[in-house]
Amino acid sequence: MGITVQNITGNTAMVIWPKMASCVDSFYSVMYHPNWNTMLSSYSRKNFQKEERVPTSRSSFVVENLTPLTTYIVCVTCQSANPSSDQCRVFNTLERDPASVNNTKKELALGIWLTSSVLLLIIAAILLYGCLHILCRRRRERLQGQNGTCEQDDGKAWTKSAARASEELGRQSQLMQDTEEKHPGGIQLATIIVNPSVCKEPAMPTSKSQERVPATGQHSAMN
Structure with missing residues (x-):
């Protein structure tokens, strides 16, 4: 053939x-x-x-x-x-053939490069997701910490005001006690000053009687 x-x-x-x-x-x-x-x-x-x-x-x-x-x-x-x-x-x-060998090597290198690129992209995407997740969590924790600090500051301010008020009351009570010890009639004087209309009439005869007593004594001495 x-x-x-x-x-x-x-x-x-x-x-x-x-x-x-x-x-x-x-x-x-x-x-x-x-x-x-x-x-x-x-x-x-x-x-x-x-x-x-x-x-x-x-x-x-x-x-x-x-x-x-x-x-x-x-x-x-x-x-x-x-x-x-x-x-x-x-x-x-x-x-x-050397050409076919070179083509085979090129194809193998290209396949390895493509595989490596895909793996690197996957790893980069995973790392980026992890970083974003960590940043969001830290930001959330920071906002929660700021809210807690504001609440603590409000509580401290209220506690300070309450302590200051209690100290002021203590000072006033201490002053009243000191006044009672030094001046036993201080309370009566304060009462008289606060409500002078109640204690005005009995106070006047007391002063007149005190004035008349020495006058009577002087008159008896002269006699």
């Missing part, structure tokens, strides 16, 4: 075949399998790992995703028929 394999790399290979008159209104089936075992006695379709369908307008196909340094067998038939030995070719893939 004249099948050829060209442009072999570590991961790809191009398969070329001549057109078949029997496949004008159908398709070509490209079958390939790695590590072909020479013990196989027949080329059955079920023995192939993969199979690709190609339109009849084409006479070539690029096999991809091959394993480097591996022996492959590829067959081309019409309408998925079981191939014969003249419809197959064996080829060996090369070492991995």
Whole structure:
């Protein structure tokens, strides 16, 4: 049939075949399998790992995703028929291409970078949430402390005013006691001053009698 394999790399290979008159209104089936075992006695379709369908307008196909340094067998038939030995070719893939290695490394580095970025964003979001939570709690505690301080100040002011009033009352009572001790009639004098109309009439005869007593004494002495 004249099948050829060209442009072999570590991961790809191009398969070329001549057109078949029997496949004008159908398709070509490209079958390939790695590590072909020479013990196989027949080329059955079920023995192939993969199979690709190609339109009849084409006479070539690029096999991809091959394993480097591996022996492959590829067959081309019409309408998925079981191939014969003249419809197959064996080829060996090369070492991995430097470009594919670089692409693999770039893809791996990109995946690691994306994963690290996502993890960092998650950690930053968690830290930001924790900081905001702590700030809100401290602000709430500060407001509660200010309210408690105001209440304590009001209580202290009321206590001071009450203590001051009690001290003033104590001073007044002490002054009254001192006045009673020094002047026993101080209470009567205060009462007289407060209500002079009650004590005015009895006070006058007392003073007149006190004035008359010496006069009587003088008169008896003269006699």
